[in-house]
Amino acid sequence: MRSDSLLMKNRLTKWHSAYIQNAYHELKRGTTRQQLDVLNIKATDKKVLDVGCGPGNLLVELAADAPEHLIGVDVDEVFLVFGRSHIENSIEDLTVTPTFLRASLPTLPFADEIFDLVTCFLVMPHVPDDSVALLELARVLKPGGTLAISGHGFGFPLRYLKRLRLKPLQMYLATLIYKYIGKKWIRNTLQSDKEICALLNNIGLAPEVRHYNQKVLGCVSTYWIKAIKNETIPKAIQ
Numbered sequence: 629m630r631s632d633s634l635l636m637k638n639r640l641t642k643w644h645s646a647y648i649q650n651a652y653h654e655l656k657r658g659t660t661r662q663q664l665d666v667l668n669i670k671a672t673d674k675k676v677l678d679v680g681c682g683p684g685n686l687l688v689e690l691a692a693d694a695p696e697h698l699i700g701v702d703v704d705e706v707f708l709v710f711g712r713s714h715i716e717n718s719i720e721d722l723t724v725t726p727t728f729l730r731a732s733l734p735t736l737p738f739a740d741e742i743f744d745l746v747t748c749f750l751v752m753p754h755v756p757d758d759s760v761a762l763l764e765l766a767r768v769l770k771p772g773g774t775l776a777i778s779g780h781g782f783g784f785p786l787r788y789l790k791r792l793r794l795k796p797l798q799m800y801l802a803t804l805i806y807k808y809i810g811k812k813w814i815r816n817t818l819q820s821d822k823e824i825c826a827l828l829n830n831i832g833l834a835p836e837v838r839h840y841n842q843k844v845l846g847c848v849s850t851y852w853i854k855a856i857k858n859e860t861i862p863k864a865i866q
């Protein structure tokens with residue numbers, strides 16, 4: 629085992645292990661591919677950035693499309709190390725080897741307008757400010773480029789209420805605090821997909837596809853949005 633892997637193994641928490649296991653299952657079941665397909669996302673010949681790549685399941689699917697260039701960034705080094713081995717073990721003939729970088733949204737270490745496709749799945753709940761994060765994703769995207777994002781809606785915690793855990797209540801409370809005070813208390817907020825679409829429109833990204841996996845008591849559990857960056861940026865943010 630490489631020394632960086634050994635170092636990281638000591639920092640591998642139960643949550644990391646569970647997330648990595650889940651990512652493997654999602655890859656095997658084809659769920660990650662379906663998420664891209666439903667948005668009609670193909671990475672072929674594109675310069676692609678996956679923000680908050682976690683263990684790299686999205687990168688595995690994107691790499692299979694043979695992009696021109698593929699970069700995964702995450703704030704968590706443990707995921708970056710295990711994400712790399714995940715990719716190496718999952719694809720035999722990689723046409724492109726992804727680059728992994730440690731970086732935190734909303735401060736991405738890239739020039740303006742260089743990516744054709746930016747993916748950012750399930751990261752919005754953790755960023756300190758939704759609008760600032762979306763602006764940063766838009767900044768690195770070429771005009772005409774595609775942003776694909778996903779996050780949890782108000783129905784998500786309801787799936788866990790049966791287990792009577794504190795987490796669902798924390799999520800609702802964190803979401804209320806963010807809405808009324810503007811601070812993410814524990815970084816685990818829920819978003820209304822309609823609000824995210826409105827924010828995207830404000831910063832010059834036109835939502836094209838909006839999809840939910842399921843609704844719980846009429847509330848969206850997880851949403852996916854594909855948006856295209858306008859060729860001209862609205863005057864308000866120039």
Ligand SMILES: C[S@@+](CC[C@H](N)C(=O)[O-])C[C@H]1O[C@@H](n2cnc3c(N)ncnc32)[C@H](O)[C@@H]1O
Nearest residue numbers: 680681682702703704731732733749750751754
């Ligand atoms: C729920 S996981 C999603 C992982 C992956 N995108 C997926 O769909 O399976 C959230 C990921 O976002 C990362 N993350 C959280 N806040 C971040 C930030 N501000 N910038 C970059 N990555 C972040 C976490 O470390 C974690 O890997």
